[in-house]
Amino acid sequence: MAYKTPKEVQERKDEKKRQILITASRVFASRGYHNTAVKDIVDEAGISVGSFYFYFKNKEDLFETLYDEATSMILNSIRKVLNEGEEHFTNKICKVTVRSLFIFNEFKNLTRIMMIEAVGLNPNFEHKRVQSTRRFSDYMEQFFESLKREGHINFPDIAIASTAYIGTIYNVIMRWLQESNENSLTEYAYPLIVYNLQALNLDFSEDEVRKNIRDALVQSGEMKWGVHNGAEKVE
Numbered sequence: 001m002a003y004k005t006p007k008e009v010q011e012r013k014d015e016k017k018r019q020i021l022i023t024a025s026r027v028f029a030s031r032g033y034h035n036t037a038v039k040d041i042v043d044e045a046g047i048s049v050g051s052f053y054f055y056f057k058n059k060e061d062l063f064e065t066l067y068d069e070a071t072s073m074i075l076n077s078i079r080k081v082l083n084e085g086e087e088h089f090t091n092k093i094c095k096v097t098v099r100s101l102f103i104f105n106e107f108k109n110l111t112r113i114m115m116i117e118a119v120g121l122n123p124n125f126e127h128k129r130v131q132s133t134r135r136f137s138d139y140m141e142q143f144f145e146s147l148k149r150e151g152h153i154n155f156p157d158i159a160i161a162s163t164a165y166i167g168t169i170y171n172v173i174m175r176w177l178q179e180s181n182e183n184s185l186t187e188y189a190y191p192l193i194v195y196n197l198q199a200l201n202l203d204f205s206e207d208e209v210r211k212n213i214r215d216a217l218v219q220s221g222e223m224k225w226g227v228h229n230g231a232e233k234v235e
Helices: 006-031 038-045 049-055 059-082 089-106 108-117 123-149 158-178 185-199 206-222
Strands: none
Touching: 006 038, 006 049, 006 059, 006 108, 038 049, 038 059, 059 089, 059 108, 059 123, 089 108, 089 123, 089 158, 089 185, 089 206, 108 158, 123 158, 158 185, 185 206
């Protein structure tokens, strides 16, 4: 039998763990968090219970790992947009908004679980939720600070401006999750972007906003995800 290097062994372990996460994301999305048991995940993945517990302490640990990877994907995507120096700042606001809506739309069932069903799951999960929101706020605060230094916006408290911007996205997502229709979340991109550009007192063309939305949707659709239908990461 061929000898496997420590690197090869680790790669196999990482792949096995990722496959469990992929399977778990499907099971959670179809059954809901509270109606999913470890046995459901194990049976769907075709692995032993012992194998599951080699990688995760329990169902909560697995779900928190999914949440960590999903939020990292979103935050990494947003950070990349904000760091694109050649992009006009109004284009960046359009892109951040569209990309956020697009990702949540792609994984609606998992989003509902993470934002509604799992609220209050445990103190550790609540801490993660607060921290991920804080990181998003920090990115936008730095971005708005640069706009203020360049004289594009004039707010007395940039932290409040970034918090308010994130709040508009969050509340639109929550409203969408609770609606009975099957509208795409990205359909709310135009009014949401126009509202925020007006709130920031930034000049914009409606035609340009619509073009930026179309371009951002195409770019989002062309992105590659590290995991399908679950704990996704931008590659």
